[in-house]
């Protein structure tokens with residue numbers, strides 16, 4: 001497999017460190033470097049870990065979510081929201097470390113909770129739970145999720161987890177590479193001198209301890225490792241419940257060798273199958289691949305109720 005890494009800094013308008021490339025420049029850049037047999041890769045001019053995961057979930061869902069702007073529905077649930085708020089706290093924390101700033105726990109916690117609150121108030125991101133629960137139940141779930149978020153971020157800083165990752169090189173850094181001429185774009189949570197880290201914050205939103213066996217081979221880390229040539233690790237962040245703190249681990253580090261099952265050839269085979277199908281305009285319903293569909297937010301358009 002031929003890997004080519006592209007220096008995105010050349011294509012970033014502001015040239016500021018840590019700035020992500022604009023959507024337009026990324027599309028242009030990806031098309032310029034696409035030397036594969038596929039004219040327009042994926043729905044965005046490049047592939048990403050999330051686009052491949054979405055395709056594997058259901059090609060028809062991929063079509064609605066990525067290729068049909070009229071249909072796309074942006075939905076959020078509290079678990080996702082918890083996850084992005086936790087990520088925000090980690091981003092702020094590690095950026096401060098990179099700038100040698102003093103770490104003040106309350107400040108990091110406020111970033112997380114303010115971000116959480118803003119998300120709750122975003123009219124363009126309807127919460128699943130808001131529609132499915134009574135108002136009082138919704139408030140209760142929000143309260144518990146927020147409490148867990150605070151406990152988790154506080155404990156992360158108190159335990160000095162941030163001092164255990166080694167020298168920090170990049171935080172929330174985007175990259176573009178081509179694999180056999182196919183452009184791949186991604187954003188890495190944290191790059192240190194010895195590894196790359198992907199936080200799986202949301203997995204702890206309900207205070208549930210994850211086991212290694214619960215985690216499938218991960219596409220994100222596979223692509224990150226290809227770009228950075230470094231071993232990757234999940235950091236599963238578990239909020240200790242208020243009562244039995246000692247039973248829970250705050251951070252479970254799960255390394256590549258513990259779980260990763262993708263071989264290069266298998267990954268590329270999935271990728272080529274996907275791109276061939278997209279190019280031919282075939283978006284098979286999920287049932288045809290996995291043997292069952294429980295419906296999704298596009299089920300009315302898809303005309304599938306509970307099976308395919």
Ligand code: SF4
Nearest residue numbers: 058061286293296302
């Ligand atoms: S309803 Fe099922 S088959 Fe249709 S898009 Fe959703 S997941 Fe796919």
